[in-house]
Amino acid sequence: MPAAPMAAIHITDIEAAINWWRERQPSPDGLRACAEVLALAEVYALMVYHHEPECDEDTMPAAARAAWLAWYATTPDAPCIAICSTSQGDAECKGCGRSFEEVRHWQAYSPAQKRAVWRRITLEARAWRFNRYAERAHRASGIDHPPPESFAGAPS
Numbered sequence: 001m002p003a004a005p006m007a008a009i010h011i012t013d014i015e016a017a018i019n020w021w022r023e024r025q026p027s028p029d030g031l032r033a034c035a036e037v038l039a040l041a042e043v044y045a046l047m048v049y050h051h052e053p054e055c056d057e058d059t060m061p062a063a064a065r066a067a068w069l070a071w072y073a074t075t076p077d078a079p080c081i082a083i084c085s086t087s088q089g090d091a092e093c094k095g096c097g098r099s100f101e102e103v104r105h106w107q108a109y110s111p112a113q114k115r116a117v118w119r120r121i122t123l124e125a126r127a128w129r130f131n132r133y134a135e136r137a138h139r140a141s142g143i144d145h146p147p148p149e150s151f152a153g154a155p156s
Helices: 011-024 035-049 062-072 100-108 111-124 134-138
Strands: 008-010 054-056
Touching: 008 011, 008 111, 011 035, 011 054, 011 062, 011 111, 035 054, 035 062, 062 111
Parallel strands: none
Antiparallel strands: 008 054
């Protein structure tokens, strides 16, 4: 089996999680953020300070990882739009942009590994989900995620 994407969380995912929590639990007084924002902000600040675009999924502080996983659970799990050309022999799916191996092993990937694939296919924007069949992609709801507690090492 080829190596899965590195289990690292990109800084843009940390930003998205912070903004999701800020919208979900706004500051009552305009001064103090909720605990989840503070946990994620600490990780974000260290990434900026050290000029790191990614943080390691496994060494993230428990509170920050739990807050990130809560945001992650609201995103679509798989980029599939039900047009899989890997089943026809393509090395890369024309529908979603994942490689045959990524499609095959998707269920075994960690949340950070899945987000790394999502980031790559979004930046490449070659797959039909980003052009010809974009309307299918907009219908994704995120309800296809397994519960966060099912991920190895996830805080309970």
